[in-house]
Amino acid sequence: MSFQDTPEGFRSGFISFVGRPNTGKSTLTNALVGQKIAITADQPETTRHPIRGIVHREDAQVIVVDTPGLHRPRTLLGERLNDVVKDTYQDMDLIGLCIPADEKIGPGDRWILDAVRKLAPKTPILGIVTKADKASRDQVGAQLLALHELLGGESEVVPVSAVTGEQREVLLDVIVGLLPEGPKFYPDDHVTDDDTNTRIAELIREAALQGLRDELPHSVAVEVDEILPDEEREGVLNVHAVLYLEREGQKRIIAGPGGRRMGRIVHAARPQIIELLGQNVYLDIRMKVLKNWQQDPKSLGRLGFA
Template sequence: MNFTDTPDGFRSGFMSFVGRPNTGKSTLTNALVGHKIAITANQPETTRHPIRGIVHREDAQIVVVDTPGLHRPRTLLGERLNEIVKDTYSDVDVIGLCVPADEKIGPGDRWILEAVRKVAPRTPLLGIVTKIDKASRDEVAAQLVALHELLGENAEVVPVSARSHEQLDVLLDVVTSLLPEGPRFYPEDHLTDEDVETRIAELIREAALSGLRDELPHSVAVEVDEILPDPEREGVQNVHAVIYVERPGQRRILAGPDNRRLRRIVYQARPAIMELLGTNVYLDLRMKVLKNWQSDPKSLGRLGF
């Protein structure tokens, strides 16, 4: 059967998660798709561009769009990320507002809800209480009530845990019920429409972010220069990539004494890149200073923002 041929009553559409940074949106995206397509880290604002993951069901095809977290921007990059997010919300069929079970709803959540309703006033809103594995039953119940009050009495609210996969089927059932009838957009073997170089750059950035604190994570960007077959070793792909930071001091921190931290980044990123490419990989990773790239329009354009 062609992937555009669908049974009667089949539903398809796009849904996006919204929420403060670090509310579990990327982890939830990966859990629903059943494959790692979005990087995760302990730092806020890890996601920097919309990532589409495809969930295939017998009765529906759901394209989950993982977006950067809406936030009050401090840099030109932050402003551009917010614009990307708002553009995404205006095009999707369902928006899921994510609130962690172990954090009280606050002004940031209300600000995000107001921003979403301005951009997409007619799009159905679904409440999602994430990280229920980190909270007690009473805490989860209280958060469900609070989120229901925030969204209004007609909104559906679902508690989930991406890590333990609890309630994910329930969430997908609710999302499916909110989608319009329509055909499949992607063949059933597709998990994402992300290009390979972007996914590799993100895997390297994920390894680089591991263990970083304070402002340094926001200053890290990765660009893949080229992917070439090794001329001397059959079955080996040479991946050449650059990590950019904004200041020489950041470069020293990220590289570590005697480049030990840089070697660890290579060690951590290489297995995931090998899995993605399905072949052995030699990862050539360099570091460069791109001064204040988060606020420089030319540098942002070069890095795809």
């Protein structure tokens, strides 16, 4: 049976998770898909391009779209990301508003909800209380009531923990029930439509972000230069990547004393790249300054933020 042949009553569609930074959107995406396709970090605005993850079930195919967070932009990059997000929301069959169980609903949540309703007025919104493992049952219950009140009407609300998997299947059942009947969009062996180089670059960026503070995380961009078989070592791939920064002084911070921090970046990213490619990897990361790239249209275009 080809992936276009679908049984009667089969449901399919696209859902995007929205919410303030660090509400667990990327972690939830990975949990539903069943493998890591979106990087996660403590810093806000980590996700920089829409990532589609495909959840396959006998009765449905759910395409989860993890997007950059909608925010008040401070740079040209921020404006470009917002434009991408706005276009993405308009193509969704369902939007999931994520609110952590252990944080009170605030003005930022209301701002995002209002923005989504203006951008996609006809798209149903599902309320999702994330990080249920971080709160008591009473807290989760109170947050569900507060989220239901925020959304109003007949909107459904579901608690979930992406970390423990609690309520994962319940959430999927609710999502499937809200999607229209339709065909399979992807073959059964697809988990994402991101290309390999992009996934590798993101894994390196995730490793580089660990422990960074202030504005530096936003200055980090990664591009895979080339992937070549090692001429001397059979079964080894040489992965050459460039880590872009905005200022010369940032190189010292990324490298760390004696280059130890860069060593930790390679050590953290390499096993994940090996798992992704299915063979041994030598990872070479060079640093390069692309001055104020977040504000420069030419540099943004070069890095894929056209």
